Amino acid sequence: MWVAVVFFGITVISFWVIHLAPGSPTDLVTTLNPQADTDARARFEKLYGLDQPLYVQYGRWLVRLSKFDFGESISGDRRPVWDKIKERLPLTFGMNVASMILTLLVAVPLGVASAWWRGGAFDRTTTVIVFIGFAMPGFWLALLLMLWLGIQWPILPISGLTSLNFASMSPLEKTWDLTKHLILPIFIYTAGSWAGMSRFMRSSMLEVLRQDYIMTAKAKGLSSRVVLFRHAMRNALMPVITILGLSVPSLIGGSVIIESIFALPGLGQLFYGAVMARDYPLIMGSLVLGAVLTLLGNLLADVGYGLADPRIRFSGREA
Amino acid sequence: MIKRKPLKRPSFLSRNALLIIGLVLVGIMSLSAVLAPWLTPYHPSHLNVDNLLQPPSTAHIMGTDALGRDVFTRVLHGGRVSLWVGFVAVGISSCIGLILGLVAGYFGKLVDEIIMRGVDVMLCFPSFFLILAVIAFLEPSLTNIMVVIGLTSWMGVARLIRAETLSLRERDFVQAAKAAGASPMRIIFNHILPNALAPVLVSATLGVAGAILVESSLSFLGLGVQPPDASWGNMLTEGKEVLGVAWWLSFFPGMAILVTVLGYNLLGESLRDLLDPRLRQ
Numbered sequence: 001m002w003v004a005v006v007f008f009g010i011t012v013i014s015f016w017v018i019h020l021a022p023g024s025p026t027d028l029v030t031t032l033n034p035q036a037d038t039d040a041r042a043r044f045e046k047l048y049g050l051d052q053p054l055y056v057q058y059g060r061w062l063v064r065l066s067k068f069d070f071g072e073s074i075s076g077d078r079r080p081v082w083d084k085i086k087e088r089l090p091l092t093f094g095m096n097v098a099s100m101i102l103t104l105l106v107a108v109p110l111g112v113a114s115a116w117w118r119g120g121a122f123d124r125t126t127t128v129i130v131f132i133g134f135a136m137p138g139f140w141l142a143l144l145l146m147l148w149l150g151i152q153w154p155i156l157p158i159s160g161l162t163s164l165n166f167a168s169m170s171p172l173e174k175t176w177d178l179t180k181h182l183i184l185p186i187f188i189y190t191a192g193s194w195a196g197m198s199r200f201m202r203s204s205m206l207e208v209l210r211q212d213y214i215m216t217a218k219a220k221g222l223s224s225r226v227v228l229f230r231h232a233m234r235n236a237l238m239p240v241i242t243i244l245g246l247s248v249p250s251l252i253g254g255s256v257i258i259e260s261i262f263a264l265p266g267l268g269q270l271f272y273g274a275v276m277a278r279d280y281p282l283i284m285g286s287l288v289l290g291a292v293l294t295l296l297g298n299l300l301a302d303v304g305y306g307l308a309d310p311r312i313r314f315s316g317r318e319a
Numbered sequence: 320m321i322k323r324k325p326l327k328r329p330s331f332l333s334r335n336a337l338l339i340i341g342l343v344l345v346g347i348m349s350l351s352a353v354l355a356p357w358l359t360p361y362h363p364s365h366l367n368v369d370n371l372l373q374p375p376s377t378a379h380i381m382g383t384d385a386l387g388r389d390v391f392t393r394v395l396h397g398g399r400v401s402l403w404v405g406f407v408a409v410g411i412s413s414c415i416g417l418i419l420g421l422v423a424g425y426f427g428k429l430v431d432e433i434i435m436r437g438v439d440v441m442l443c444f445p446s447f448f449l450i451l452a453v454i455a456f457l458e459p460s461l462t463n464i465m466v467v468i469g470l471t472s473w474m475g476v477a478r479l480i481r482a483e484t485l486s487l488r489e490r491d492f493v494q495a496a497k498a499a500g501a502s503p504m505r506i507i508f509n510h511i512l513p514n515a516l517a518p519v520l521v522s523a524t525l526g527v528a529g530a531i532l533v534e535s536s537l538s539f540l541g542l543g544v545q546p547p548d549a550s551w552g553n554m555l556t557e558g559k560e561v562l563g564v565a566w567w568l569s570f571f572p573g574m575a576i577l578v579t580v581l582g583y584n585l586l587g588e589s590l591r592d593l594l595d596p597r598l599r600q
């Protein structure tokens with residue numbers, strides 16, 4: 001029920017946000033094109049149903065959407081929106097998943113260690129680094145790394161997905177070539193999220209370490225390692241699952257900048273192009289898709305939460 | 320082997336150290352933005368063809384760009400843009416969030432349900448996608464950027480204030496006001512609002528940092544502040560073009576963003592620690 005309501009809201013916003021903004025997709029081919037007259041504009045609008053009232057356009061779009069039909073792109077090649085999105089999705093999705101895993105691998109140990117030695121030298125040093133990492137603009141870090149690793153000491157390619165001679169490579173070389181091209185972008189993604197995540201892990205861990213059952217476990221004479229890993233960390237990881245789900249929209253949003261810097265053919269670049277070309281169906285399709293991915297991320301986080309926490313697994317959902 | 324140590328609360332001094340560092344950073348960046356025209360002898364868009372892409376020197380401490388303009392001057396003037404965008408955008412989002420949160424929390428039931436589902440929907444969108452979609456259709460101008468950032472970042476405040484209002488609503492002083500016949504408007508604005516402001520202050524401080532980052536990202540993509548006006552984002556775009564030749568063009572504007580965002584984050588986080596009694600035990 002909740003999902004249906006939110007999904008309806010998503011379609012409403014995706015549609016109206018663009019249609020209420022001034023300007024029209026026909027501007028680029030008509031008003032800005034001296035050879036097109038009002039007649040041509042009218043024909044163009046009729047072709048795409050833009051002459052209908054907005055609520056009719058919305059209704060039609062919604063009906064097509066329910067059949068999983070996002071419509072055709074109205075700029076450039078006029079291909080179905082879904083086809084265009086489908087070929088871009090794996091790259092963006094793959095980079096996001098890879099960076100999420102990396103983020104967890106970095107942030108969880110850091111957060112746990114900071115909380116365990118709270119106030120110590122390690123904690124204070126990480127806190128400083130975390131704050132700096134948190135304030136680091138991703139595109140600036142990208143520029144610096146490109147300068148350092150791409151130009152001054154050229155060991156990594158700084159643009160594109162494959163080298164020019166990609167077609168003639170063996171499968172192994174192809175994999176290596178792809179990896180090399182993706183190291184920097186994935187690193188930038190990770191740099192954008194590890195700081196917040198480790199900070200979060202730290203406070204979650206501190207919260208858990210204050211609980212009575214930790215005191216009990218220590219009083220029983222269990223070793224620090226058992227208390228830390230069996231009792232504390234498992235519980236502290238719970239909220240992190242939720243945050244992971246919540247971080248989906250910023251990862252997708254970040255793809256616009258990262259893919260534009262590194263010239264990667266992903267979803268972000270597609271969306272940027274669509275926006276610049278005022279490609280209504282493609283913009284709406286990407287907005288819906290981005291929001292639905294977030295919705296899925298949150299639902300998955302809920303499921304994961306249930307699986308990981310026996311209290312929820314056994315007692316049913318609580319607010 | 321991990322050594323067992325009693326959990327120790329950091330001393331008040333060390334907690335306040337972050338606050339002080341944050342205040343100093345924010346203070347320096349704000350002052351230099353406000354005083355920009357008096358701090359350097361150059362004009363931000365004064366071209367000097369004899370001085371293209373000069374590395375940092377005593378005359379130009381951050382060097383000059385591809386048009387011979389003084390980078391230090393442009394960084395200072397870019398700071399004015401960032402500061403302005405940060406404050407106005409956060410002002411807009413805080414007002415929207417405050418009003419919706421108060422209304423949802425106080426009236427509850429259907430009103431609450433509608434507003435909170437709206438928040439859920441907005442939170443599903445990658446906000447950068449929404450901002451881009453709208454900005455591209457409007458003229459990319461400073462006003463539009465501020466409004467659009469404000470309109471897409473009120474959800475956190477709304478949630479915070481709603482939660483706060485829900486608990487304040489049941490408190491004795493609110494019940495007393497209600498019994499005395501105060502109107503809902505009066506209760507909300509005179510009794511609940513002043514008591515719910517602390518978390519808004521924290522999220523507004525952190526929000527300034529967020530808005531500055533979004534503005535610089537937009538300007539970096541060419542959809543924000545338009546050249547020749549200086550903004551840290553569009554300076555980085557220009558820097559990217561000559562990355563291998565003139566590192567200073569990319570380094571200093573980014574450093575300015577980093578320092579400003581760091582300052583607001585430190586300030587926000589330490590305010591949160593100070594204001595949240597749960598963490599202060």
